[in-house]
Amino acid sequence: MANRLTLAGIALAVLGLALLIHALRSRWARGFISGKTVTLDNVTLFSKEHLLVGRPDRIVKRGEELIPEEWKSSKKVQPWHIAQLGTYFILIEEHYGVRPRFGVIVTGDGRRKRIANTEELRGRVLAVAQQVRESRRQVEVELAVSPAGWQCRACGQRSRCRQAR
Ligand code: SF4
Numbered sequence: 001m002a003n004r005l006t007l008a009g010i011a012l013a014v015l016g017l018a019l020l021i022h023a024l025r026s027r028w029a030r031g032f033i034s035g036k037t038v039t040l041d042n043v044t045l046f047s048k049e050h051l052l053v054g055r056p057d058r059i060v061k062r063g064e065e066l067i068p069e070e071w072k073s074s075k076k077v078q079p080w081h082i083a084q085l086g087t088y089f090i091l092i093e094e095h096y097g098v099r100p101r102f103g104v105i106v107t108g109d110g111r112r113k114r115i116a117n118t119e120e121l122r123g124r125v126l127a128v129a130q131q132v133r134e135s136r137r138q139v140e141v142e143l144a145v146s147p148a149g150w151q152c153r154a155c156g157q158r159s160r161c162r163q164a165r
Contacts, residue, residue, distance in 0.1 A: 033069060033104055033112065035060035045091035050129050056088045066092055068103040075109045082115055086125040089117040 038059040046053045058069040068088040072081055085103040093099045105113045115121075135143050145163055152158055152165045 035062040086121040
């Protein structure tokens with residue numbers, strides 16, 4: 001009887017270990033980096049100062065650090081992905097009082113690209129935000145955009161857009 005119980009205990013321990021490895025593998029495959037999840041696509045951040053808004057896919061806490069993590073279906077990191085992360089850096093700093101040192105973009109093939117929170121990126125995001133605010137004041141003036149042809153072809157606004165390609 002005691003032997004059977006010991007065997008059952010070992011089997012349960014092996015099963016538990018297998019489940020743990022499976023969970024870690026799935027988590028890794030999905031792109032999760034290690035750390036405690038603070039938000040998981042469930043918090044919208046708003047900056048009164050800069051009139052920016054954003055909802056990061058995930059914010060991770062590692063020690064005192066906060067790291068935004070963004071998942072993209074494309075296999076290549078695009079400039080607007082970086083700008084989006086730059087917006088999250090500003091929002092997180094304003095909301096949590098912690099300036100992220102970097103964020104992570106996880107592409108569709110599971111690769112992770114680390115994006116540094118530089119002054120250059122911050123300046124670029126704030127310049128665009130300023131441009132948007134000014135354009136809102138002059139609602140007649142269109143913001144000049146330069147999307148790729150495939151983006152316009154897939155865009156629901158194409159029939160109404162004067163800049164469609
Ligand atoms: S159709 Fe117009 S709104 Fe849509 S992606 Fe092209 S430029 Fe932008």
